[in-house]
Amino acid sequence: MRPWYTVVLDAVIALGCALLDPAIREGFAPGEIYSPLSPSLSGWLTAAAGLLLLFRRRFPVAVAAVVTGGLLLGTGSVLTVTVAYYSLARYTRPIRTVGIAAPLGLVTVLAIALVHLQRLGPRHGMAGPYRGVLLTVVLLAAVILPVLVGLRPLGRHPGWWENRRAMLFDVCLVVLFPLANPVVVLTSNEVDNDALLLPVPVFAALVPLAGLTLVLRRRYPAGVALAAVALLPLVLPPLSTLPVALYTVAKYGRSRRQLLMISGAAAAMLLGWAYFTNLRVVTPLVMVLLVSMVGVPVLLGMYRGAKQSLLVNLRERAERLEREQHLKEAQARMQERARIAREMHDVVSHRVSLMVVHAGALEAGAGGDNEVARKTGALIGQMGRQALNELRDVLNVLRMDGADDQDPAPSLPTLDDVTTLVEESRSTGAPIALDVTGDPRTLPADLSGALYRLVQEGLTNAAKHASGAPVRVEVRYLTDAVRVRVENDAPHGPSGTELPSGGRGLVGLGERVTAFGGTFTSGGRPDGGFAIEATVPLAGR
Structure with a gap:
């Protein structure tokens, strides 16, 4: 029986792909996406392909095959293909099956991507090198990276992430946000090319590559932030990774001085971009950019970092107090056991020893005159000595300081x-x-x-x-x-x-x-x- 949260996760993923994939297709002009079917039928089949992800855990090979075959009819998108090939690598037992299916899917995606680029290239002025960059990004996002991530077993602390949830969050940042930005720009009919310092194809290739750096944001927060600041003039600020990078520096950075320097450089870069574009004065739009891209991320990151540090300190303090409490309890137990051992030795051992001495005197005094008294004295002495031996074993157990003591266990009767x-x-x-x-x-x-x-x-x-x-x-x-x-x-x-x-x-x-x-x-x-x-x-x- 599958846990309920995996069913909910699969339903959310399938529903999201079924809704997003047709919406992305509608952003393209007629004829830019290859499909031998009518737009209406193609959209419905695209949504159906997304819903197939409900069965990605039970039938990973079949789902990947159907989604890949749907590409030939123009009924899929990179998002659905990514999830399908991750599931193929993650839930298919024979590695040989993955080794055969993944290359076939890669070739199919390559062929369909070439057809689409042939249609998109003339309209947006994409030359051969720029198409190659986009093609590489599509292949990495659709097949190569999902298969590699699915094949690699994930522990409780995968790579440099704290847990698997943090890793999946960063992967979603890379896949869903930076890789979608070029699609938004290329499919928009109102792109302001004057705001771009680079040609559209170069911009479309640069944004995904900049977005890929977010995978390293928890390990190298300062480096990722500096890269985002340096690339800020080359991309539109709303499509930049700068807010995420500054948030990461504020939360995971080593010093406040480093955060201040990077934040100041980001603010200066934003003002410079506003000056060299049509915004030559400090307008409300520039203030909104400064607050939303620098101020809010830094403050939120500092808050989250302080909260995380507080929780870590409280957790360590609680663990330390718990260890001290265990030590105090163990010490109290040992003191009580030592006290019981002393009392038993002083009282019981003394009394039994007197019984043994008196029994010996009775046995010796009776001699041969009273055989019953002699036997009774011998029996009492024997029982007393046996009781003393058992009492000594019990006292040895009580005096043991802990589980590391190697004293032999008492010889219990059977x-x-x-x-x-x-x-x-x-x-x-x-x-x-x-x-x-x-x-x-x-x-x-x-x-x-x-x-x-x-x-x-x-x-x-x-x-x-x-x-x-x-x-x-x-x-x-x-x-x-x-x-x-x-x-x-x-x-x-x-x-x-x-x-x-x-x-x-x-x-x-x-x-x-x-x-x-x-x-x-x-x-x-x-x-x-x-x-x-x-x-x-x-x-x-």
Whole structure:
């Protein structure tokens, strides 16, 4: 599905060509444009050729062929041909097709242009060299440049332009404004040749060449402006590129002194042109030219340049503030993590270490007199040392300064360690049954660790709230999922020991399981027991 703006763009281009091409043809006198058809039919076919550009993206070769064939009947213009051949090069996949169609179109355009120049030349006094210049300009604008631009892939910053929109705007300035000026002059019946310092054919060739310099206006603004000032006496001021050049210098120029010098030279050149023509005094017309061609472009360019500089400065400032904010947030996070690590080390590590020391004393003091006490002390010491190791791994993670730290990740337990976990819980005297069904498989470390923590949380809750009640742990490896369930029967009485509870264990487990795309349920059973269950799909893992 094509984006809506491309459809709108194609419709605007097609409608513009369908309206402009017949209007340009009507500016010529009868017989000056070759066409074996009647003027009415030729005009309608010209408009139809412009409307064909609606299909330029889907059928570029067919559109280019029809538009080129229409030239033989006198039903086309340079504008339609330009768009058709750009689309041919831009949207035709086989480069060999473009290599065959473009030269054929170039030959056809050359032949039709020669026929038209043979008709236009005698009326306007065009000699051979002047016809050659016009012919070159037509071939460049109609076929050569569109094909080259269409073949060249455009990035986000093509050439020296800021973006593709800026490039297309400058190309439109060259194609639609300077190249159309000679047509206006040559087809007008009221051309004041006294106002021209050059013959009409030379003028008609010079204006497009001066207009081509606008392509470089963003890269060499001062050079383009100086060229426009130098050519100002040779062309009519209304057809000069001077306003665009001065606007560019005011917006992209390097210094205000340079802008002042170029603007002063342009004003002096305008006054000189007015003096050497019939306008020998400062008349309102000269004042209008000075204001419209020098004053307004310079002021508008300075405004746009200042606005652009302000936006750039604001954007840089916003980016700098955003980077500083990110740094402050990262620093605050690291300080908070360091504080948590210190608290855990000072409090939890100290308490667990005391438990391990007392467990060792219990084991050593019992000796062989009390085997149960000796085993209990050894078990408590083993669990305490394991807790200290896991706590050390967690503290190392909290103390990491950022993603660049190369500290090894903590060795998380996996679902394969559930057997060891169950045996440790059984050693306390709890009746726990373990049932593992299906084909065990290697799971991702984070998923396997989350399921291990689920079993650990279930056994811990059973020891807290249903001490002595039977507990069942089920691990089922299904075809496309893994299911873990921990359930305990109703407690026989109140628990003998009261253990603190954070109240967030089940909530955290649910969040972790949901993050893996699984389902988590927990709650009481009808017989007074409690069960937690998680099912995690293995598709894509």
